[in-house]
Amino acid sequence: HDAKFDFEDCNRQRFGCVVGTSKGGFQSFKKSAQQFANHPANHPDKSFPLAGLEEFPANRASVEVATTLNLQGAVLCPVAACATGLVSLMQGANLIANGYCDTVLAGSSDASLQEILLGSYNRMGVLAKNFENPQTACKPFDKTRNGFLVGEGAAMFLLEEAAFAEARGATPYAEWVTGHLATDISGLTSLEEDATSLTWLIQNCLQQAKMSPSEIDYINLHGTATRLNDIYETNALKKACGRTIYDIPCSSFKGALGHLLGAAGSVETAFSLLAMRDNIIPPTLNLTTPDPQCDLNYTPHIASSQTVNSLLKLSFGFGGHLAAAVLRAV
Structure with a gap:
């Protein structure tokens, strides 16, 4: 919306999609695992629900976005831990610079407020400790800093060649x-x-x-x-x-x-x-x-x-x- 881009008037074969995430769909996987554990009679062959596996791969977000918008250019899903978001933008820019795409929807998303992930980060010793107010718990560059708090979010960018933006009167x-x-x-x-x-x-x-x-x-x-x-x-x-x-x-x-x-x-x-x-x-x-x-x-x-x-x-x-x-x- 912010880019004022008309998806109905574009070359979809030259429109790429890069959506990174540092991990797969843990929430969907967790739900499937709980169903599997709580209702074993529904799975007599002891096979894990296919739906859980379909939602779990890291590339699920990029494929879903491309499918929803009918984008038929390159579809990528960078995974580079906490650098994933910037790497995704870099990969999107490279698709244009190298001539593979004219336009790329690029960005990343992450939903990591899951017990198994929070427990892992706690064991790694990177989470903030001994705080009363979560609003002041994360203190970058402060002498008393002792870790971060996990958040969730997403951001997407429309990347395009300067000539394309200029032709449609866009303001980058x-x-x-x-x-x-x-x-x-x-x-x-x-x-x-x-x-x-x-x-x-x-x-x-x-x-x-x-x-x-x-x-x-x-x-x-x-x-x-x-x-x-x-x-x-x-x-x-x-x-x-x-x-x-x-x-x-x-x-x-x-x-x-x-x-x-x-x-x-x-x-x-x-x-x-x-x-x-x-x-x-x-x-x-x-x-x-x-x-x-x-x-x-x-x-x-x-x-x-x-x-x-x-x-x-x-x-x-x-x-x-x-x-x-x-x-x-x-």
Whole structure:
């Protein structure tokens, strides 16, 4: 609706769909598993209900969207843990840049408020602890931070060649300049002490964009409020951008939204584009006690007015997925 796109007047063979998620349909799988366990007489051959298996695969969302809208171009479902959302946008942009599609519906969704998933994250030690008010539990870059809260959400973007947007009189939110990927192979939740991989990623992404750090007006951080992540991200930015980083306003949305996991990258990019539209630097909520090891301008508590013509978006995922993208106002 926001893109004012007429689906009845498009080349469906050149219209792609990229919908990522960090996992399959756990809720549907859970319902089928409960039915199987509670009513064994309905399954004399002890076979699992087929409906549960059909709803569970990670690509279910992308196939469902493509089928509903009759999109007959490439259909993809990236899975890159908590970096999935940004990777999905990157894959959508690449489909257009490489000539496979003229238009792509791209984004991600995630619904992870399930007992089995919350239990897993708790065992991993990444969830916020010992809090009274969930609104203030997630504290990115705060000295007292101890983890995140899980949220749910989704965001979708209509990506198209500039010529197509111009021809139909559309007003784009931004230009996708470039995106790049890397991996930190330290482990599931471990991170390099020297942040070499992330430093290289940021530098390479800016190099591909043919931009210097001083040309970036805003950085939307991954900022999970875990002890290691926030220091890791801070150190990588300082190494990649030098002293210039102290002049670039940054922020993390997770104090406000929670961690949307597979949807984080797409939803946070959407809010970042709204910030670009409105020339606002969004705040990092719950940053009350500064951490000496996290000393950048995280825009604590209160948004500020500033022209935003370009932004750098960072997303990371469990297991070492690293993604970065540069977007520019048009």
